[in-house]
Amino acid sequence: MRDLPSKLQGQLSIRRAERARLIETGLVQQGISDPAVLAAINQVPREFFVDPEFKDKAYHNRALPIASGQTISQPYIVALMAEALQLTPHFRLLEIGTGSGYAAAVYAQLVDQVFTIERxxxxxxxxxxxxxxxxxxxxxxRCGDGSFGWPEAAPFDAISIAAATEDIPKQLLNQLTIGGKLVAPIGDQQSNQSLICFKRTEGGFEKKDLGSVRFVPLISDADEDLPSD
Structure with a gap:
C-alpha cells in the first residue's frame, strides 16, 4: 500500500470516522471482504475526486455527478470490481473511463501499474x-476512445470498464492475459445492466454475474461483438 503525501495525512484523519462508517456499513456489511481492497478504499481520500459542491457527500455510498455529464462511481461498486478482479501487486491494469480518477487511485494502491483512458x-x-x-x-x-484499449501497453492482467456496453469490443478482450479478468456493466440505458466478470481461458471466456448496476454508456467507435458462448 502506497503512502500519501504527509500534508494529506492530516486531512485523512479529519474524516476518519466517515471513512470507517462507509467501509463498515457500505462495504463490509454488503459483502466486501478482501482486506487489501478495504485498505485501498480507506487510503484514498474520495473528497479529492468529487466536485466541490458534493464534498459533504464524499463518503456517502452513492454515485455523484462530475463534469462532462459523467459520474464518480459508488464506493461499493469500485470495491466490488476491484475484489472481482482479484488484484495482486504485480498486476498491470487497464481502466476504461477514468472520470475524476477515483477508481484509478484505488487500483493504484493494489497493482503495479494502472493505464486509464478517458474520452x-x-x-x-x-x-x-x-x-x-x-x-x-x-x-x-490517456485521452481517447477506450474501446480500442491501449495496445502498446498490453497485455493486461485485469481490465475494468466503468461504462455500460451491450457488447465488449474484441480489442479489449484480446488485450487480456490468459487467466486475466475483465469486469464491465453489460446492458444499455433503457434496460437493466448487470456487472459481469469475464475470465479469459485457453478456450474462451468464463462469465460470472455480480449483480445489477447502473452506469453511464460506453461511447465507442468500435463495432465488435463479444465472443459467443
Missing amino acids: HDFLVNLSRSRLEELQIENVSV
Missing part, C-alpha cells in the same frame, strides 16, 4: 492533476 479532455486534465497532488505515480492517463 473527455477536461476530465483527463482534472484526474491527472488530482493524482499528481496525491503523488500517485503509477497511473498513466
Whole structure:
C-alpha cells in the first residue's frame, strides 16, 4: 500500500470516522471482504475526486455527478470490481473511463501499474492533476476512445470498464492475459445492466454475474461483438 503525501495525512484523519462508517456499513456489511481492497478504499481520500459542491457527500455510498455529464462511481461498486478482479501487486491494469480518477487511485494502491483512458479532455486534465497532488505515480492517463484499449501497453492482467456496453469490443478482450479478468456493466440505458466478470481461458471466456448496476454508456467507435458462448 502506497503512502500519501504527509500534508494529506492530516486531512485523512479529519474524516476518519466517515471513512470507517462507509467501509463498515457500505462495504463490509454488503459483502466486501478482501482486506487489501478495504485498505485501498480507506487510503484514498474520495473528497479529492468529487466536485466541490458534493464534498459533504464524499463518503456517502452513492454515485455523484462530475463534469462532462459523467459520474464518480459508488464506493461499493469500485470495491466490488476491484475484489472481482482479484488484484495482486504485480498486476498491470487497464481502466476504461477514468472520470475524476477515483477508481484509478484505488487500483493504484493494489497493482503495479494502472493505464486509464478517458474520452473527455477536461476530465483527463482534472484526474491527472488530482493524482499528481496525491503523488500517485503509477497511473498513466490517456485521452481517447477506450474501446480500442491501449495496445502498446498490453497485455493486461485485469481490465475494468466503468461504462455500460451491450457488447465488449474484441480489442479489449484480446488485450487480456490468459487467466486475466475483465469486469464491465453489460446492458444499455433503457434496460437493466448487470456487472459481469469475464475470465479469459485457453478456450474462451468464463462469465460470472455480480449483480445489477447502473452506469453511464460506453461511447465507442468500435463495432465488435463479444465472443459467443
